[in-house]
Amino acid sequence: MRIFVAELTDTDPGATHEDDWLGTDPQAACTLAADLDRAAWHRPNALDTTVRLGFGAVPGPMAALIHLTEVLVHGTDLALATAQTHFIDEEACRELLTIMQGMDFDPFRRPGMFASAVATSDDAPAHRRLMAFLGRDLAHF
Numbered sequence: 001m002r003i004f005v006a007e008l009t010d011t012d013p014g015a016t017h018e019d020d021w022l023g024t025d026p027q028a029a030c031t032l033a034a035d036l037d038r039a040a041w042h043r044p045n046a047l048d049t050t051v052r053l054g055f056g057a058v059p060g061p062m063a064a065l066i067h068l069t070e071v072l073v074h075g076t077d078l079a080l081a082t083a084q085t086h087f088i089d090e091e092a093c094r095e096l097l098t099i100m101q102g103m104d105f106d107p108f109r110r111p112g113m114f115a116s117a118v119a120t121s122d123d124a125p126a127h128r129r130l131m132a133f134l135g136r137d138l139a140h141f
Helices: 002-009 026-041 060-081 090-101 126-133
Strands: 050-053 056-059
Touching (some): 002 050, 002 060, 060 126
Antiparallel strands (some): 050 056
């Protein structure tokens, strides 16, 4: 979140992607990052910004979709890994999956981003269908 904030506000993030952003108080660090992130995306003309990511510059709307994917998918990863599925937003997962299925998603399946889709049932919860589409094998959850 802090890197997106820096890109949206043309400021220095203060650390790199691989650094420890949580420190000794992960909850406070995450709350601060979320507050800054929310404010940055709500700035006038935020979607008119070009955001530089590790694989190149993308227009604001695509950056917003990528960022939503980061937050929602990794949040779902954490909820599943810690058996806290009540925190998963099924409607957001359903909407993101619909958007992704309507895109040419193959360019995002390069190594390090997303794997090939994993089979899952059509009646599985939205979060499971989203994660399977992104190549997550949820057999152990």
